[in-house]
Amino acid sequence: MAAYLYRCPACGPWEVRRPIGTAQAEERCPSCGDTGRRVYTAPLLARTPAPLAAARSREEASADAPAVTTAVPPAPRRPVRRDPRWSALPRP
Numbered sequence: 001m002a003a004y005l006y007r008c009p010a011c012g013p014w015e016v017r018r019p020i021g022t023a024q025a026e027e028r029c030p031s032c033g034d035t036g037r038r039v040y041t042a043p044l045l046a047r048t049p050a051p052l053a054a055a056r057s058r059e060e061a062s063a064d065a066p067a068v069t070t071a072v073p074p075a076p077r078r079p080v081r082r083d084p085r086w087s088a089l090p091r092p
């Protein structure tokens with residue numbers, strides 16, 4: 001079902017629910033019985049922020065096909081601590 005908007009010149013707009021594609025160009029006004037013309041409006045478009053849309057997309061993807069680890073990740077490299085006294089030693 002879709003909601004189609006019509007406007008009566010005397011009474012104003014009203015909404016008619018019908019199956020998609022069955023809207024008429026004119027409808028009878030429920031208040032006065034006069035004919036009202038169909039008004040074309042923008043469909044119900046959602047303007048979702050991009051970060052939220054990306055998070056929802058990742059959430060849906062992880063529900064169906066979660067990322068699977070196939071190998072052990074490499075160990076993090078430890079920083080080498082050098083003793084400052086070693087710099088005073090002779091080098092080969």
Ligand SMILES: [Zn+2]
Pocket residue numbers: 008009010011012029030031032033034
């Ligand atoms: Zn009317």
